[in-house]
Amino acid sequence: MSTIDTSRAKPHAASHGHHDESYLASRGSLFSNIWDWCTTVDHKKIGVMYLFAVLILFFIGGLAAILVRLELFEPTRVVGGKVVGSLFQSLTAPEATSTAAGNNWYNRTFTLHGAIMVFMVIVPSVPASLGNFFLPIQIGAKDVAFPRLNLLSWYIYVIGSIFAVLSIILGGVDTGWTFYTPYSTLTDLGFSRVAIMVFAVFVLGFSSILTGLNFVVTVHKLRAPGMGWFDMPLFIWGVYSTAIIQVLATPVIGITLLLLCMERLFRIGIFDPSLGGDPVLYQHFFWFYSHPVVYVMILPGMAIISELIAVHARKRIFGYRAVAFASLGIAAVSFLVWGHHMFTGMGEMASFIFSGLTFLVAIPTAVKVFNWIATLYKGSIAINTPMLYALIFLFLFTIGGLTGLPLATLATDVHLHDSYFVVAHFHYVMMGGTIMAFVGGIHHWWPKMFGKMYAEKPAMVAAILVFIGFNLTFIPQFLMGAQGMPRRYASYVDDFHIYHQLSTYGSFLLLVGFLLHAFVLVHSLVAGKKAPANPWGGLTLEWATDSPPIAHNFHHEPIVTHGPYDYDSVVPPHWDPKDYPLPDQKQVAQIHAGH
Ligand code: HEM
Numbered sequence: 309m310s311t312i313d314t315s316r317a318k319p320h321a322a323s324h325g326h327h328d329e330s331y332l333a334s335r336g337s338l339f340s341n342i343w344d345w346c347t348t349v350d351h352k353k354i355g356v357m358y359l360f361a362v363l364i365l366f367f368i369g370g371l372a373a374i375l376v377r378l379e380l381f382e383p384t385r386v387v388g389g390k391v392v393g394s395l396f397q398s399l400t401a402p403e404a405t406s407t408a409a410g411n412n413w414y415n416r417t418f419t420l421h422g423a424i425m426v427f428m429v430i431v432p433s434v435p436a437s438l439g440n441f442f443l444p445i446q447i448g449a450k451d452v453a454f455p456r457l458n459l460l461s462w463y464i465y466v467i468g469s470i471f472a473v474l475s476i477i478l479g480g481v482d483t484g485w486t487f488y489t490p491y492s493t494l495t496d497l498g499f500s501r502v503a504i505m506v507f508a509v510f511v512l513g514f515s516s517i518l519t520g521l522n523f524v525v526t527v528h529k530l531r532a533p534g535m536g537w538f539d540m541p542l543f544i545w546g547v548y549s550t551a552i553i554q555v556l557a558t559p560v561i562g563i564t565l566l567l568l569c570m571e572r573l574f575r576i577g578i579f580d581p582s583l584g585g586d587p588v589l590y591q592h593f594f595w596f597y598s599h600p601v602v603y604v605m606i607l608p609g610m611a612i613i614s615e616l617i618a619v620h621a622r623k624r625i626f627g628y629r630a631v632a633f634a635s636l637g638i639a640a641v642s643f644l645v646w647g648h649h650m651f652t653g654m655g656e657m658a659s660f661i662f663s664g665l666t667f668l669v670a671i672p673t674a675v676k677v678f679n680w681i682a683t684l685y686k687g688s689i690a691i692n693t694p695m696l697y698a699l700i701f702l703f704l705f706t707i708g709g710l711t712g713l714p715l716a717t718l719a720t721d722v723h724l725h726d727s728y729f730v731v732a733h734f735h736y737v738m739m740g741g742t743i744m745a746f747v748g749g750i751h752h753w754w755p756k757m758f759g760k761m762y763a764e765k766p767a768m769v770a771a772i773l774v775f776i777g778f779n780l781t782f783i784p785q786f787l788m789g790a791q792g793m794p795r796r797y798a799s800y801v802d803d804f805h806i807y808h809q810l811s812t813y814g815s816f817l818l819l820v821g822f823l824l825h826a827f828v829l830v831h832s833l834v835a836g837k838k839a840p841a842n843p844w845g846g847l848t849l850e851w852a853t854d855s856p857p858i859a860h861n862f863h864h865e866p867i868v869t870h871g872p873y874d875y876d877s878v879v880p881p882h883w884d885p886k887d888y889p890l891p892d893q894k895q896v897a898q899i900h901a902g903h
């Protein structure tokens with residue numbers, strides 16, 4: 309084999325019995341299997357549990373989005389009147405008898421959507437699921453550095469999500485996902501729904517911090533013999549940079565939310581001006597965390613894209629070090645730009661400086677995009693679902709990034725702030741970027757995780773539906789936002805009707821696309837073909853072990869003998885992944901030399 313030098317490898321000390329079985333192998337009775345999963349410290353099982361939890365929450369958050377779109381299908385909703393509006397009404401608050409009451413439900417529905425999607429879906433999505441599963445394998449380790457801590461993060465995530473769901477069952481929260489003060493400290497007093505939701509986010513933060521800490525230590529300490537920093541796959545660089553932000557930024561939101569709860573419960577004056585507090589202070593605290601966190605969302609997405617493009621174009625990544633350092637660069641700059649969310653609430657000088665700093669983010673970001681495109685150039689591009697998603701990511705993320713520029717520019721942002729333009733911008737980066745990369749990554753690694761192939765053609769059809777649905781949903785939002793449609797309103801003037809209708813149709817198309825994806829993946833689990841060890845011909849370490857991997861990941865401790873993207877020296881020209889394993893490296897070198 310090419311990636312593992314077995315002649316020098318020593319077998320793991322304890323290689324008895326079940327250690328050579330797939331990590332998915334049954335442990336006997338149903339009860340002992342459930343017990344085994346609940347108490348597992350295997351990073352792969354924890355990753356799989358996160359994956360399904362995140363996908364379920366994505367579905368719930370998505371349904372909330374559909375409800376929001378239903379409500380916005382008509383300019384005004386007369387309670388019990390217009391067909392679509394009343395559908396929203398009957399699904400959310402059949403008892404609401406006035407428009408004001410209906411509007412409250414609208415506010416709760418979009419808050420539910422935003423809070424779930426940000427704190428329970430995108431933030432944990434890639435690192436906690438795919439990161440957990442593949443970070444140790446890609447660096448040739450048996451597990452993360454602190455497996456028990458990993459299990460603890462999982463339970464903290466579950467507990468946080470339970471609190472969030474509780475606040476919803478009790479009637480929901482209407483503050484928006486940003487919990488801006490003083491509204492969030494004054495609304496809904498007497499009930500504790502806001503406090504419960506805020507506490508949930510506080511708890512979820514710990515899960516994020518512990519996962520980040522675990523990953524940082526794992527990358528520093530557990531790389532296989534022979535793997536230097538610049539032999540690491542770019543997925544690792546991305547997840548590693550993310551982990552640093554998670555550890556440094558998340559405590560800030562924890563403290564902020566604690567202060568918010570204190571003010572609510574004990575009327576201590578921190579943010580509420582009537583108590584001597586300052587509401588803008590909350591915004592500073594919030595965005596000091598939440599801007600870096602948008603990079604917690606996007607860096608892992610970018611990390612996946614580097615893998616998808618290199619593997620499915622079978623080409624060495626153009627400018628490996630530039631991409632690796634761009635990840636760290638983005639992580640560093642992300643801490644300097646939070647003020648761009650508050651241009652309309654700060655002094656002129658501060659706004660001016662934050663605007664300038666914001667433009668800096670575009671540099672490392674553009675470096676990555678250029679390098680991905682240069683990698684594709686003259687590659688042997690496979691047209692399959694992961695590659696399709698990589699291309700979709702490039703297209704949508706570029707639009708998302710470029711529309712960040714008019715928002716970063718003071719003069720234009722004063723007009724665009726708090727409009728649908730912002731809504732479209734962040735959906736292009738968060739959904740068009742991160743979620744697209746996530747779905748692409750799920751397909752790329754599905755055969756490895758579950759040992760089953762999925763049906764390629766239907767999955768590609770689903771990807772195309774998602775792509776069309778996404779643009780149909782969000783392009784009209786750019787247009788109406790630029791024309792003045794504000795965000796977070798349940799009704800609007802007639803001029804925007806057609807845009808909102810198109811957007812709602814788009815959201816239905818998205819729903820259909822994602823349901824088709826779900827169907828294809830479930831079908832693969834039930835009736836998929838058995839996956840080979842390396843269906844795509846990848847060179848990183850996860851492709852050098854079984855599909856699905858054994859409990860300890862590798863039969864022998866791997867020794868790294870070539871870089872993660874050395875396609876030009878390890879893979880013969882016109883080679884087909886079906887012919888795996890690769891021919892001997894010396895032989896390939898001869899072929900390349902004579903080519
Ligand atoms: C080139 C890169 C980017 C630039 C220059 C940029 C710039 C901006 C600016 C200036 C705003 C504030 C607009 C306003 O409220 O008036 C904003 C909002 C936002 N951006 Fe970006 N952005 C970039 C990339 C990203 C990425 C990668 C993400 C997430 C993955 C993201 C997520 C968001 C979110 C969530 C908001 C809205 C927050 C809210 O008010 O609810 N942005 N962006």
Ligand SMILES: [Cu+2]
Binds near residue numbers: 598599602
């Ligand atoms: Cu920001």
